[in-house]
Amino acid sequence: MEVAYKRVLLKLSGEALAGTQKNGIDVETLGRICDKVKEIVEMGVEVAIVVGGGNFWRGRYGHQMEKTTSDYMGMLATTINGLALQDALKSKGTNAIVQTTIDMIKIAEPYTKRNAMKHLENGEVVIFTCGIGSPFFTTDTGAALKAAEIDAEAILLAKTCDGVYSADPKLDPNAIKYDEITYLDVLNQQLKVMDSTATSLCMDNNIPLVVFGIDDPENIVRIIRGEKIGTLVK
Numbered sequence: 001m002e003v004a005y006k007r008v009l010l011k012l013s014g015e016a017l018a019g020t021q022k023n024g025i026d027v028e029t030l031g032r033i034c035d036k037v038k039e040i041v042e043m044g045v046e047v048a049i050v051v052g053g054g055n056f057w058r059g060r061y062g063h064q065m066e067k068t069t070s071d072y073m074g075m076l077a078t079t080i081n082g083l084a085l086q087d088a089l090k091s092k093g094t095n096a097i098v099q100t101t102i103d104m105i106k107i108a109e110p111y112t113k114r115n116a117m118k119h120l121e122n123g124e125v126v127i128f129t130c131g132i133g134s135p136f137f138t139t140d141t142g143a144a145l146k147a148a149e150i151d152a153e154a155i156l157l158a159k160t161c162d163g164v165y166s167a168d169p170k171l172d173p174n175a176i177k178y179d180e181i182t183y184l185d186v187l188n189q190q191l192k193v194m195d196s197t198a199t200s201l202c203m204d205n206n207i208p209l210v211v212f213g214i215d216d217p218e219n220i221v222r223i224i225r226g227e228k229i230g231t232l233v234k
Contacts, residue, residue, distance in 0.1 A: 004226040007046040014055035046120040050143040053077025071135035082129035096125040101133030140198035162213035163231035209233040
């Protein structure tokens with residue numbers, strides 16, 4: 001089957017794994033997402049994943065903490081999610097490896113581009129955790145950086161919203177959904193797609209971004225088939 005992209009980076013928020021319960025990991029939701037990841041791997045697509053940790057810890061929870069401490073706690077939360085994704089994928093017969101940008105060699109492989117590329121070329125899903133390994137940077141920036149490093153053809157940005165709008169559609173019934181938009185317009189209009197650092201990094205490296213709703217995980221497969229889903233940022 002012909003596919004729209006041969007190597008992609010899927011960016012998942014921690015909340016995407018929590019389902020309707022909002023916190024922790026919902027096993028059924030996790031399974032549905034991994035079913036679709038398995039499906040596109042079997043279509044011949046090389047898949048990397050960057051996952052957030054907001055279902056366990058968000059920076060705003062630690063507003064009375066030192067920022068660095070709070071951010072490191074968030075990085076640990078992403079590793080919990082990464083291990084859950086790895087386990088779910090392996091249970092479905094899809095090989096997966098977790099790589100961390102902070103060394104945790106007893107539970108995950110330290111990140112190197114060389115090993116990540118070998119895993120991808122061997123048909124394994126590579127799950128990147130801990131963002132870029134430094135505080136003050138989000139997992140959005142981690143996703144943009146890893147996509148650039150592994151030469152991903154696109155970032156698939158899973159959201160609870162079904163695309164990019166001119167305003168928050170939950171608050172503004174007149175918000176307009178964009179089918180396509182440029183990175184420069186996202187920055188100029190201060191649209192909350194990714195943080196500005198991640199947006200600039202994608203723009204500078206000419207990495208297309210497909211923003212779509214993860215409420216229906218089948219959207220992952222539809223994008224790979226070339227269907228017009230969500231919003232294309234380029």
